[in-house]
Amino acid sequence: MISAALAVLENEEQRNEFAEFYERYKARFYNIALKILDNPEDAEDAVQEAFLEIANKPDTFFSLSDKKRFHYFCAVIRNVAIDMLNKNKRIQTEELSDDVIYRNNDNPLENALFDNISHNEILLFIEHLPDLQREVLILVCLLELPISKASEALRVSENVVYQRLYLAKKAIRHFIDERNENDDGKCI
């Protein structure tokens, strides 16, 4: 009786912030899942699964700002949907071996590299990166999540995260080097 009365008395300021986040973006999350799974029921389940994952381990989500939460969740829902698709299609993903090169090559993209490249050029290049590498860039570089948290969100091992990050940065570096060589008039 008391708990019922308490529930009635809850005002708007105390409303579950998680529920509000869901209400605000549920349509978009559903559509992200639907694009991958191509099945409305599965897409609903994917949304549910993603929120449940966050609810069970909320520390990362809780520590992010509002805007970052959205990006974070998009990565989560996308990977939940891909997992479901893989399960449905019975596709097995292989675990990569622990190659030292991926973990040690932690050099940031030096500021000087970007001197001769325009904003739009980088944006365009990033859009053409493989999805998996883009996702890791967003989680690690934009949201500044530790590798462990990124691996949780992407449902892959830390090795895979390191590898994807390495490959993404390598690709960007390669692109920048090529652009710089071209500007210098050298052969591509």
Add this chain to the structure above:
Amino acid sequence: MVLRKIMVILFSTIVLCTSLMATTSAETMYLNADEGIAPAYEIASDPKSIIKIIDNCAYCTSETRGADAVSINVEQTLEKYSGWFWIWNSVDGAHWIKSINANTISVVNTKNGLSSGTYRLKSVFTLTNTKGKTETITIYSSEVKVS
């Protein structure tokens, strides 16, 4: 929010207390001398259940009158608190019964060698009036602690 929760808990407690204060009128009635709740009596006027403990010896007194009672039966049981929730256990060798064919009765019994704990006296009065109607009342004395 905290203030609201306190108000709601207070509200619920008051509603619960007021509902518990409602009287009943069953044939078998229960009364604790520590509580102020007693149902209506049809025959009995002022039943009493009194316990006194001195030097680990309990003196158990039960008394009642009935306006038009022709016989009264009293069953006394000395009880000890088990320590668990509301459970009271009967004390061995501390159960007595007395009957009288009159409208007044008094019983005093003793029990020696009590161990430490909390005790109370349960008195069950069964009164029969001139019309043959029977009424049973159970009364508990105050609780007494033996250290």
Add this chain to the structure above:
Amino acid sequence: MMTENVFKSILEEYAEREWAKYADVPEHVFSRKHNRSMKRIFSLYEKNTRKFKNYYAPAPTPTIKFTRKNIMLIILIAFLAVLAGCSATYFISQSFRGEVYSDNTELFFINTENCPTTIEKKYYLPNIPEEYEVLDKTSSPFYEFISYIDNKTGKTISFSQYVKDEFTSFHLNTEKGKLVELDKNEHNGIFLDLSSEVINSNCFIWDNGDYILEIGSNLSKEELLNLAKSAEFY
């Protein structure tokens, strides 16, 4: 000149453009099953983030907004509190404290200091009518009882003596009986009348300073009080 922060902003711009593609699509109506599951998930989130909220957020200052809802709630609580309080009324006389309920009055003894803790003086009624014989006697260090019976009529008189203490209480049937406070000699007493058309039934309880004395009888009120006046000790 581009810095790493700018690189971040590019990433952010990309992300926003990427997810914006999913914004302008027909809204989906989620199933009831999904909605039910989501409610459970929200509760789970709340439960699991309670510890974080205690750490990150300062304790909110309790404030009360005087909205219509809150004012009505306060009035209701106040009303119920008064109602609960009114269920038991109280009286205090010279010698007793009573809690009056709808069907009974619980009588407590007051002025229990400096009173004997055992029966040191036994009281008796010297003026019992001749037709009455002793019916029963019981006693303990704290209690004396004697009852008399008129074998022809079945009427009885009982006389009890109690040691005064704050824990003993009497429950008087005041649903059917009438409770009256009387003064006997210099002492204050309670008279309970449960008489019917058919039979007298009453009792008188009084504090003589050291003990509580009670007479219960099938006598008339006048006879009973006369008996009480005559109480002496051995």
